[in-house]
Amino acid sequence: MKNDGGPxxxxxxxxxxxxxxxxxxxxxYALASIAALPLLSSLLGTEAVGLIGFFSTVVMVMMVFExxxxxxVIQQLAWRKGREHRAKVRFSLSSGSLIVTYLCFFAVLGLSxxxxxxxxxxxxxxxxxxxxxxxxHQVKYSLxxxxxxxxxxxxxxxxxxxxxxxxxxxxxxxxxxxxxxARTIGVLLLLLAIPEWRNxxxxxxxxxxxxxxxxxxxxxIVAREFRGVLSSISPRFIYLxxxxxxxxxxxxxxxxxxxxxxxxxxxxxxxxELSDYAAYSLASTLAGLPYIFSSALNSVLFPRFSINLNxxxxxxxxxxxxxxxxxxxxxxxxxxxxxxxxxxxxxxxLFPAELAGSIASVLPVLLVGTALQxxxxxxxxxxxxxxxxxxxxxxxxxxxxxxxxxxxxxxxKFGVAGGAYMWLIYNIxxxxxxxxLLARKFAFLKKINFELVRLVVMSTLICMLVCYxxxxxxxxxxxxxVALSFEAACVVAIIAAGAYVFRGSLLQxx
Numbered sequence: 277m278k279n280d281g282g283p284x285x286x287x288x289x290x291x292x293x294x295x296x297x298x299x300x301x302x303x304x305y306a307l308a309s310i311a312a313l314p315l316l317s318s319l320l321g322t323e324a325v326g327l328i329g330f331f332s333t334v335v336m337v338m339m340v341f342e343x344x345x346x347x348x349v350i351q352q353l354a355w356r357k358g359r360e361h362r363a364k365v366r367f368s369l370s371s372g373s374l375i376v377t378y379l380c381f382f383a384v385l386g387l388s389x390x391x392x393x394x395x396x397x398x399x400x401x402x403x404x405x406x407x408x409x410x411x412x413h414q415v416k417y418s419l420x421x422x423x424x425x426x427x428x429x430x431x432x433x434x435x436x437x438x439x440x441x442x443x444x445x446x447x448x449x450x451x452x453x454x455x456x457x458a459r460t461i462g463v464l465l466l467l468l469a470i471p472e473w474r475n476x477x478x479x480x481x482x483x484x485x486x487x488x489x490x491x492x493x494x495x496x497i498v499a500r501e502f503r504g505v506l507s508s509i510s511p512r513f514i515y516l517x518x519x520x521x522x523x524x525x526x527x528x529x530x531x532x533x534x535x536x537x538x539x540x541x542x543x544x545x546x547x548x549e550l551s552d553y554a555a556y557s558l559a560s561t562l563a564g565l566p567y568i569f570s571s572a573l574n575s576v577l578f579p580r581f582s583i584n585l586n587x588x589x590x591x592x593x594x595x596x597x598x599x600x601x602x603x604x605x606x607x608x609x610x611x612x613x614x615x616x617x618x619x620x621x622x623x624x625x626l627f628p629a630e631l632a633g634s635i636a637s638v639l640p641v642l643l644v645g646t647a648l649q650x651x652x653x654x655x656x657x658x659x660x661x662x663x664x665x666x667x668x669x670x671x672x673x674x675x676x677x678x679x680x681x682x683x684x685x686x687x688x689k690f691g692v693a694g695g696a697y698m699w700l701i702y703n704i705x706x707x708x709x710x711x712x713l714l715a716r717k718f719a720f721l722k723k724i725n726f727e728l729v730r731l732v733v734m735s736t737l738i739c740m741l742v743c744y745x746x747x748x749x750x751x752x753x754x755x756x757x758v759a760l761s762f763e764a765a766c767v768v769a770i771i772a773a774g775a776y777v778f779r780g781s782l783l784q785x786x
Contacts, residue, residue: 341389594720652707
């Protein structure tokens with residue numbers, strides 16, 4: 277949607293400001309999580325960290341039950357926001373009723389999932405998870421807390437979607453950043469301050485309490501935004517019926533995506549000891565650093581692509597797509613190359629020697645796979661906005677039998693590293709085919725695809741040369757912290773140089 281800045285026009289927020297707000301919240305959470313991991317492993321033990329990794333996997337798997345409805349809410353709210361300047365009360369009332377409808381539905385769904393996980397807790401404890409240090413009582417208590425957390429997480433998805441759809445990422449950060457810090461550093465500080473609480477049950481109980489506070493905070497802010505029409509808002513089943521028409525295709529993508537994205541972790545959680553799974557889980561968490569950028573981009577691009585496509589502004593879509601793809605691709609190249617050259621020393625400092633060795637063996641492979649997955653977020657946001665989602669669905673369906681066949685063989689041959697190799701192969705498969713197939717619908721992508729290939733080749737070669745030289749210099753520095761600071765400065769310099777080179781493309785991201 278174009279606007280001339282005249283009176284009465286509902287101006288679009290700056291994409292840069294929205295991206296910064298979205299990125300900053302996720303960056304704080306990722307940084308706090310990484311900072312908390314080493315101390316959690318020493319305070320709670322390796323098996324407890326493995327159980328926390330299983331918790332993260334289950335939370336991601338249960339997100340499939342949102343059925344793509346969150347994407348529909350974001351798209352519908354973005355559409356209504358673009359028209360509020362025409363009839364503010366009418367579209368505000370419609371948005372409020374839409375939110376309440378989905379919130380009630382997700383609250384019931386969350387309650388049902390909590391009950392299901394609690395019912396399955398004995399099976400999970402006795403038949404699935406392999407543990408020796410933790411007791412069955414500790415694990416079952418933790419599973420009950422995990423169930424409650426997931427039940428609360430589904431309404432949170434809708435409430436966060438409200439902020440994204442209405443381009444209110446700045447307001448969301450006011451709550452999300454304290455929530456992120458509380459779930460990571462806050463829990464850690466409590467465990468350090470009160471020795472009696474240093475057990476896995478208390479860890480999960482605190483997580484549930486924080487989740488409750490977060491839900492109430494989001495509800496309060498959303499209610500304030502719609503306070504002018506709050507008394508007239510009511511649930512309307514018709515919104516769910518209409519939303520299902522769009523969401524059913526997204527649901528199929530969600531189901532298949534959860535399988536292909538989480539299958540390595542689910543398979544390993546039931547196939548190896550929790551102590552071994554802990555190393556893979558920690559490596560996956562560290563390798564999840566690229567998700568800071570991709571999730572921040574997705575929350576900005578999807579609603580904006582929806583607005584631009586609805587107004588038939590394809591040139592604007594092309595310029596934003598090019599800028600987003602160039603930026604995320606360059607950042608992923610820098611991140612992967614720098615982690616390959618500089619990653620081993622900080623891991624050795626953060627974790628015990630045996631655990632550090634296990635993490636370092638799989639981290640580079642997982643990181644490259646996650647980086648490729650992060651690049652995919654840009655074409656996926658465009659697919660969702662265009663309601664043209666069958667590419668991702670077909671690719672996932674094609675991969676599922678391959679994964680079912682190869683995963684047991686890869687794990688038998690390579691151990692937990694086999695799961696990492698499967699993750700990398702899947703993402704190479706997805707990136708190549710997604711960009712090729714999407715270019716058939718959007719002609720402008722053909723030129724952008726060639727630009728991205730050149731960008732990857734050139735930036736990889738340059739970054740490798742710079743990092744190799746920086747590593748050689750750092751090896752001669754006796755103080756390890758000075759050496760790490762020098763390496764970090766080199767990475768920042770590469771990113772700054774890249775921002776200068778691509779400044780023309782980045783100016784399109786507005």
